[in-house]
Amino acid sequence: MKFSIQINEGPYQHQAADSAYQFAKASLAKGHEIFRVFFYHDGVNNATRLAVPPQDDRNITQQWTELQKEHNLDLVVCIAAAQRRGLMDEDEAKRQGKDANNIAEGFRISGLGQLIEAGIESDRLVTFGA
Numbered sequence: 824m825k826f827s828i829q830i831n832e833g834p835y836q837h838q839a840a841d842s843a844y845q846f847a848k849a850s851l852a853k854g855h856e857i858f859r860v861f862f863y864h865d866g867v868n869n870a871t872r873l874a875v876p877p878q879d880d881r882n883i884t885q886q887w888t889e890l891q892k893e894h895n896l897d898l899v900v901c902i903a904a905a906q907r908r909g910l911m912d913e914d915e916a917k918r919q920g921k922d923a924n925n926i927a928e929g930f931r932i933s934g935l936g937q938l939i940e941a942g943i944e945s946d947r948l949v950t951f952g953a
Contacts, residue, residue, distance in 0.1 A: 825856045827941035830866035832952030834883040835876070839952030840869050844886055846949065851894055859897040859941040860887070862930075866952060867905045870898070872927035884927045891929035898930045899937045 828847055832839035847857055862869055869883055876882050891898050905911060905926075906919075912932050916924040926932060942948045 824850075824946045825858050825944070826850055827858045827945040827948045828860045829938065829941075829948060829950040830860065830862050830869060830952060831864040831950065833865040833868035834874070836865075837952055840866065840883050841881070843949075843951040844883060844890070846951070847890060847896075851890075857894065857896055858945045859899055859937065861938045861941055862898070862900045862904075863938065864901075864904055864952070865908070867900050867908055867910050870900045870905070870927055870930040871910055871925050873925045888927055888929040896929075900926065900930050900932045901938070902932045902934050905932055 828843050830840055830843045834840045843860070847860065851857060869887060871884060874884055887898060890896060900910065902915070906915070910926060911919065911921065911924050912926040913924045915932055916922070
């Protein structure tokens, strides 16, 4: 089965990000395909490379980056939600006249069209968080 995943909550204030990661990992282990993971609303905070959780806590951004590398996942961050929360890649930072970027390796910024395409191309679009 081909899944796409939508994550609407941030990494540390809600269980949704952990549940989505575990779902993706389990699905891939069972031989399913992940077409795309779309980070929306506060879920875009999963993509920041500047978060530094305590050493004894999980690093959700790093977990997604490693899963992306291992399975060549398409990790898409909603551009509008990201801009509202101060997240941007190098190109967007230049376009907006900002002097820094903070999107982690393996993530990319794009628009809601990527979420629509994910729903069309996948057998199931599974949403985590409100």
